[in-house]
Amino acid sequence: MLKVGIAGIGFMGWIHWLAYQKVPGVMVAAICETDEKRLSGDWTDIQGNFGPPGEKVDLSGIATYHDLADMVNDDSLDLIDICLPPSFHLMAIEAAANAGKQVFCEKPLALNLHDCDLANQACQRAGVALQVGHVLPFFPEYEFARQEIASGKHGALLGGHFKRVISDPTWLKDFYDPLKVGGPLIDLHIHDAHLIRLLFGMPRQVSSTGRTRNSVVSYCNTIFGFDDPKICVSSMSGVIDQQGRPFTHGFEIHLERATMHFEFAGFSDTGESMPLKILTADGEVIRPTLDNTDPLQGFISEISEATQSVKTGHPSEILAGELARDAIEICQAQSESVLSGKTIEL
């Protein structure tokens, strides 16, 4: 049985907790939280933008720690799962690695490239794996698209457009703070930056136009350039000032003999989807049936992959710390491109 300690029981700590209950051979054996109410198992004030609201949880048999330094030195634990705010990620990764624990950290790996490199180096030095919770490739529509691409049956990948736009999250006071959350690119677009890196490799250049708030990019459109000039990739990402559609994401992915299309939007009154479709070169419209499109399913798949990797010692390509670092490099280049008005080489 793989034993996990979760650091931070907020929205993500709760979602990870729920996901662990569905993964065989793994148990949450400890939690670490500075909030006394949450440390006692009262998680009723947790409410995110998906998944069920928090509940009162019976923590008997589970070690509870106020200080991360104590949890990482718990000899019974194999893996530390970091669900802390991003500004704490580097500190927590270093503490876990130095204590010899395997590390699984929520996205973003860190708030800047320098800290990402320090995090990867700390784990390499300690001889432990660093995995980063980039869940998007495990969301059912995205997972299906990845598998269709990998099958090769539609020919080579030619490009795509990736969209992730939200309304202004006025309830998140640190959202635009570069030292705490990092703004829409680092917090939100990072999902697509990571996916683009995963599907197409590292872009050679980015060219972005956008708007800023106190020198932090709030919205941008980007063209990504690759060594192969036939690869055409773009994204639209960030915050726009309307409150009627809190969240939308989706993609159009182009292959030699097919196009895949998907979009979901959460409106203030309901959620609406343009379900995943494959449009083939000969005019067919294929509508695949996906078993379970609940976002929680993505976290179950992600945590299965992370824990399986720890058990077997086979690294996960998707969750690799180096890929999470590249995603930050891409976001930083996009930000630089918006602020300078120039194309940025990577």
Ligand SMILES: NC(=O)c1ccc[n+]([C@@H]2O[C@H](COP(=O)([O-])OP(=O)(O)OC[C@H]3O[C@@H](n4cnc5c(N)ncnc54)[C@H](O)[C@@H]3O)[C@@H](O)[C@H]2O)c1
């Ligand atoms: N993958 C996704 O879709 C997704 C969605 C939301 C958030 N996230 C990421 O998850 C991470 C956490 O975000 P969240 O929304 O759960 O935050 P949150 O603020 O809801 O929860 C953070 C928790 O950490 C606790 N905490 C803070 N400092 C601590 C410390 N030093 N020791 C112990 N506990 C401490 C807080 O009391 C709080 O309960 C962030 O990196 C965020 O980007 C990912």
